[in-house]
Amino acid sequence: MANKRLATYISTLVYMDEPLLIHLKSQKAHLLALAVKGDDANKAPYVATTVSTKDFESYMDGHVDLRYIFTYPTGRSTYTFDMMELKDNRISMTPFEGKLPEAYLPAPRFFSTSHTHDLAEAITPLGVERLDVDGEWDMPDFGEFYSRYSDVYYFLSTTHAFADANRPEQSRKHIKQAFTSKPFKGGFSYVHFYSALPAGISRQERLRMDKIKYESPGYVLVHGDGETFAETEALVRSFIDNRGELRDLYHQLHEFLSKNKYLTMPGEHFLPTEPAAPYINLRATEIAEKLKLPNIDTLKSLVENNALVFAKIVLSLYRRLKETAEFFAQGRMNFTDRDV
Structure with missing residues (x-):
């Protein structure tokens, strides 16, 4: 099995009763993590994908939707983790092998304009x-x-x-x-x-x-x-x-x-x-x-x-x-x- 990977929590992008979409970083790599349904009330399962800088900027600028980020780019790495295990803003992620099931994927046509919170590193045009x-x-x-x-x-x-x-x-x-x-x-x-x-x-x-x-x-x-x-x-x-x-x-x-x-x-x-x-x-x-x-x-x-x-x-x-x-x-x- 591939080694686990540590990531740092950066900010919440969508919050509705609980964080639904969050931004993480692992060293310089961006990750977007989506809350998924689970049967254990004591756990908060998420699925995360690495995002290239180019694709991350395209998503934040509204040029691509969230489903594209989770499904289309080649060279992505996907992970799962339990948000309850977050400690000192750090989380250990487990590599996910194979294709993500439909239940883990965001709905089509969800764009960054629907975020409830701004990106922590938001860029304001001049x-x-x-x-x-x-x-x-x-x-x-x-x-x-x-x-x-x-x-x-x-x-x-x-x-x-x-x-x-x-x-x-x-x-x-x-x-x-x-x-x-x-x-x-x-x-x-x-x-x-x-x-x-x-x-x-x-x-x-x-x-x-x-x-x-x-x-x-x-x-x-x-x-x-x-x-x-x-x-x-x-x-x-x-x-x-x-x-x-x-x-x-x-x-x-x-x-x-x-x-x-x-x-x-x-x-x-x-x-x-x-x-x-x-x-x-x-x-x-x-x-x-x-x-x-x-x-x-x-x-x-x-x-x-x-x-x-x-x-x-x-x-x-x-x-x-x-x-x-x-x-x-x-x-x-x-x-x-x-x-x-």
């Missing part, structure tokens, strides 16, 4: 952005908008965070890795790059959609960092105001990189001694400044002053800003006050 929605939308349209808007937001958030010397070293390491670990030679390099950015910032700065009112006119409420929301809005407005000149600058640099086969060259193969390095850096900086991109020097530092990687990232940001700005230019999306 700000709220309200985006007004109008006109006609197909389902793929909103997904495309939110994806591009998120890319711009996280790009600004991570460069701002890296510029802050008071940030935890682990956060700065995640951000640095996102900017230096991709080949940037086209295709999925950029998808992976933008997907890696959220890991470098705190949960309270990450985007979380709070409410959607689909009617036309309607609105979307998004939680995140207020300063980054303001920077994102400024970039979108700057793009709309300067789109003609920006388009010309983009095509000039893109054409130069294409003709000289730099678009398909991995970033690490581009040496500082390349004769084209000063020209590429100059043109990319010109686009960044015309966009009114903050923290340009920080961005160059993040890519270790590699002119080609700097240029490719600026061009990729241009493309995402272009797609985001079009929704505002069409009148289907509009900025409103952030403090609502």
Whole structure:
């Protein structure tokens, strides 16, 4: 039989006459434990499952229900224990072998919004952005908008965070890795790059959609960092105001990189001694400044002053800003006050 495992009680999430759902930790691992029915009045049986940090955050943010946590993720470990044996906030759990029976599982569609108590480590978002929605939308349209808007937001958030010397070293390491670990030679390099950015910032700065009112006119409420929301809005407005000149600058640099086969060259193969390095850096900086991109020097530092990687990232940001700005230019999306 597998060894027992010790866990520490952190907080009660659902309480109705007794604790029904509790949060535990075993070293750094999260566990969620659910009360189950038993025949012995002198015992309080629970079933617990380990939860990865990613899944735990998804559950607390309302993106997955509790049944998903207990049934779907691979690599889970499940345990049973008697809450009556809790001592000094510590409990010994017995590994559960095999598939959990239906009687042990939570009902479908139970989300964190139904908790009666807040998480002990609850994260309070720093700000709220309200985006007004109008006109006609197909389902793929909103997904495309939110994806591009998120890319711009996280790009600004991570460069701002890296510029802050008071940030935890682990956060700065995640951000640095996102900017230096991709080949940037086209295709999925950029998808992976933008997907890696959220890991470098705190949960309270990450985007979380709070409410959607689909009617036309309607609105979307998004939680995140207020300063980054303001920077994102400024970039979108700057793009709309300067789109003609920006388009010309983009095509000039893109054409130069294409003709000289730099678009398909991995970033690490581009040496500082390349004769084209000063020209590429100059043109990319010109686009960044015309966009009114903050923290340009920080961005160059993040890519270790590699002119080609700097240029490719600026061009990729241009493309995402272009797609985001079009929704505002069409009148289907509009900025409103952030403090609502």
